[in-house]
Amino acid sequence: MFKVLVSDPISDFGIQQLMDAPDVQVDKNTGLSEDELVAIIGQYDALLVRSQTKVTPRIMEAGTKLRVIGRAGVGVDNIDLQAATQRGIIVINAPDGNTITTCEHAFAMMMAIARHIPQAYEKTIKGIWDRKSFLGVELRNKTLGVLGMGRIGSEVAKRAKAFGMNIIGYDPFMTDERADKLGIKLGSVDDIIRQADFITVHTPLTPETKHMIAGPQFEVMKPGMRIINCARGGVIDELALVEAIDRGIVAGAAFDVFEVEPPAPDHPFLSNPNIIVTPHLGASTVEAQENVAIDVSEQVICILRGQPFKNAVNMPPVPADVLNKIQPYFDLGEKLGIFVSQLSKGPVVEIIVNYSGELAEVDTQPLTRYIVKGVLQQHLGSNVNVVNSMHLAKVRDINILVQKSHVTKGFTNLITVTLRTNEDERLVAGTLLNGYGERIVQIDKYPVDVAPEGHLLLVKHNDKPGMIGSVGTLLGNNDINIATMQVGRKIVGGSAIMVLSVDRAVPKEVIEQLKTTPQINKAKEIVFQ
């Protein structure tokens, strides 16, 4: 039974499928301190959070069974990603579920500052009928600058068009084609700063975006402009903004997010009549909370059950069409790694992976992670997984060399893994055969055809008559049943390799007997658990 801890308020409807899963037990325990979480996290396989829980390295260290942290939302700044990657904990988020909701909040904020709605409401409910102080502006024909044209920024731009605004967008990944499609102008940050009547930011907080709007930018803005931040506190310099408002450069600002949340009671925003604030409500709708909880629950179940998943934040994203092509090879890749590491002796120096055929045409990075995992698994056991395999190889100074070629030796796709240690160099190649599944097709220089499963016995011998008989008799005498057998040789009468698939583990003494049998040079068991 997998145990999942939900440590922030997350939609019950959204996590229903987790609660209904027969192999999952869900505990809801919210508002815990770091110490309280450290005390209980050791029993859980998965942790589900929104943004309140700060998932620190201490919590992950105590979470010895933790395999996945699910963030019901977009930003993962409350999760220490580096610590998660080092520990092999997969961090997933739900990037799509709250896009529209947050866009609508940003839009509501823009309209609210255009028409002073919160300030007017304040006075009206106090019985003050003040119509003079709240002269607003129309959105129509105004220039809206959108910094960050990702999911939310693009939706804001679409809605702004319907309001008759002229939109200038900036995003390092924005192409002219996409801008044309959205009917907006592509500009630089400087164009936006100088020309916009309204600016809305929709970027993550990164070293590059931190204070991307600060003192020097406010200096050159259009007097009377208005600014909105429903992305992350810190993208706009808060103190510089207050100063720009005092100097009449900025007419109004709307913030849903703050450099420190919640802001201190004496934060200058809270007493400024031209700044309106909400308590990080961007994603707070029934729909968004259900969506993100559904998305993250689905992924958590997949990860716990060892099924393919998406939206891992601490692994490179893979487009669906690429994933479709490489996913069938994940298991084979891992088995090639397991196989070649059992063949080798001595500390690993380099893993050379060669992809040929159709695999040479696609991004195979995720597949390489499986191969590296397989190689390291023999020594690191369950401490290695596809999230941390590359990191663990790197900290052990193991070089990973990936090559692509079109030489497929007659197979549609071929993966060749060569392991260089400081004692030897061994090679295993495998493919997926239509109708036959995973096959090992080469071991060192010998062509073979064997399924990588269960117990394999490798016997290196001289190519002489009677070898199959003597190996078969020895195994038979020790009650070891042979399921399949293959002999690979390069030249008649030269050295050859026998690969036997056997029904149970081969005891050490039997391996020793094989090694001392005439004409046999080596014997080795390879185990796939």
Ligand SMILES: NC(=O)C1=CN([C@@H]2O[C@H](COP(=O)(O)OP(=O)(O)OC[C@H]3O[C@@H](n4cnc5c(N)ncnc54)[C@H](O)[C@@H]3O)[C@@H](O)[C@H]2O)C=CC1
């Ligand atoms: N207030 C709230 O409750 C919510 C806030 N958010 C936040 O909103 C922000 C945007 O979210 P999404 O649109 O879903 O993310 P996204 O990843 O789809 O879009 C972010 C965009 O910012 C762009 N970007 C990165 N650096 C940039 C730079 N220096 N200048 C201009 N653009 C840059 C990226 O290229 C990307 O296209 C995130 O920070 C997210 O955490 C998201 C949901 C709810």
Ligand SMILES: O=C(O)CCC(=O)C(=O)O
């Ligand atoms: O969970 C929340 O309410 C915060 C949403 C958010 O900021 C995000 O998804 O990035």
